[in-house]
Amino acid sequence: MTTKTGILLVNLGTPAAPTPAGVRAFLRQFLQDPRVVELPRLLWVPLLNLAILPLRAPRVAKLYQQIWTEQGSPLMAISQRQRAALEQELKREGVDVPVVLAMTYGKPSLSDGWQALKSQGVNRVILLPLYPQYSASTTAAVFDGWADVMRGERHLPVMRLIRDYHNHPEYIQALAMSVRRQWEQQGQGEHLLMSFHGIPQRCEDEGDPYGHQCRRTAALLAEALELAPEQWSASFQSRFGKQEWLKPYTDVTIAQLAEQGIKRLDVICPAFSADCLETLEEIQVENRAVFTEAGGEQFHYIPALNSDQAHIRMMVSLICRELA
Numbered sequence: 001m002t003t004k005t006g007i008l009l010v011n012l013g014t015p016a017a018p019t020p021a022g023v024r025a026f027l028r029q030f031l032q033d034p035r036v037v038e039l040p041r042l043l044w045v046p047l048l049n050l051a052i053l054p055l056r057a058p059r060v061a062k063l064y065q066q067i068w069t070e071q072g073s074p075l076m077a078i079s080q081r082q083r084a085a086l087e088q089e090l091k092r093e094g095v096d097v098p099v100v101l102a103m104t105y106g107k108p109s110l111s112d113g114w115q116a117l118k119s120q121g122v123n124r125v126i127l128l129p130l131y132p133q134y135s136a137s138t139t140a141a142v143f144d145g146w147a148d149v150m151r152g153e154r155h156l157p158v159m160r161l162i163r164d165y166h167n168h169p170e171y172i173q174a175l176a177m178s179v180r181r182q183w184e185q186q187g188q189g190e191h192l193l194m195s196f197h198g199i200p201q202r203c204e205d206e207g208d209p210y211g212h213q214c215r216r217t218a219a220l221l222a223e224a225l226e227l228a229p230e231q232w233s234a235s236f237q238s239r240f241g242k243q244e245w246l247k248p249y250t251d252v253t254i255a256q257l258a259e260q261g262i263k264r265l266d267v268i269c270p271a272f273s274a275d276c277l278e279t280l281e282e283i284q285v286e287n288r289a290v291f292t293e294a295g296g297e298q299f300h301y302i303p304a305l306n307s308d309q310a311h312i313r314m315m316v317s318l319i320c321r322e323l324a
Contacts, residue, residue, distance in 0.1 A: 006120065019061055032045060089312050123158065127162065188266070190231075191257055193235060198249075255293075
């Protein structure tokens with residue numbers, strides 16, 4: 001049998017619409033995943049459906065409405081551009097393989113992605129989760145979802161999973177280029193904060209490498225930018241619930257920097273491969289307000305790598321390494 005390879009580009013997902021119903025459906029699938037919330041199902045599922053979703057979905061829907069575009073969800077629109085750009089760049093390299101987009105939660109699903117590849121005769125799949133740093137709650141959730149899809153297949157395709165790329169030289173260089181470009185256009189701030197999505201501290205205590213990989217990414221980026229220790233720091237955002245999450249917390253750190261006399265702050269979110277609610281609303285709006293209320297004056301968010309050429313070239317390198 002002839003081998004035909006396909007690429008499945010995977011991100012977390014997004015509501016189909018910025019409405020309470022759309023957000024509720026998305027959050028229900030997302031928060032019911034045992035990889036995301038590691039509580040006993042008999043306790044968590046009723047609590048989620050009867051208390052958390054009715055309260056949280058309308059509030060989150062209002063936040064999505066603030067960032068929604070004519071193309072829909074920013075995450076989805078950017079992901080579609082990434083897919084098209086990656087397929088085109090691979091062809092320029094002489095690698096003519098289909099690239100299909102899938103989301104762990106919502107649409108297009110991992111099952112949709114596999115069916116699109118399967119219909120093109122693909123029997124070897126390279127899974128590329130767009131999470132630079134590995135976590136059980138993200139990359140492992142992709143693997144679980146893929147395994148669920150494969151339960152219905154008698155003839156399994158060969159599969160390669162790109163586990164993480166937190167220290168890949170081209171990833172670090174792409175981040176550094178985006179920061180320098182921002183500085184050329186807006187001027188350099190007094191401090192660069194690298195804000196990563198958080199996970200519960202318990203997860204790291206039990207062996208999840210995510211926190212370590214985030215700190216390594218931050219150190220490598222600071223080194224590439226030739227920053228002194230006092231010119232940068234790393235923090236963790238988006239905590240949920242009352243348990244302790246990875247520290248330092250982004251909102252607390254931003255307030256402290258302003259209180260220490262930092263008037264101009266640059267913020268980048270290296271864990272996000274595409275701009276989304278956590279960057280466009282949580283960082284751009286909520287944490288900007290935290291900074292100014294604490295005495296800061298100029299707050300500059302450096303966009304995610306999105307469909308930047310250097311980002312796409314990095315993906316090509318990852319894929320070509322797997323093809324080899």
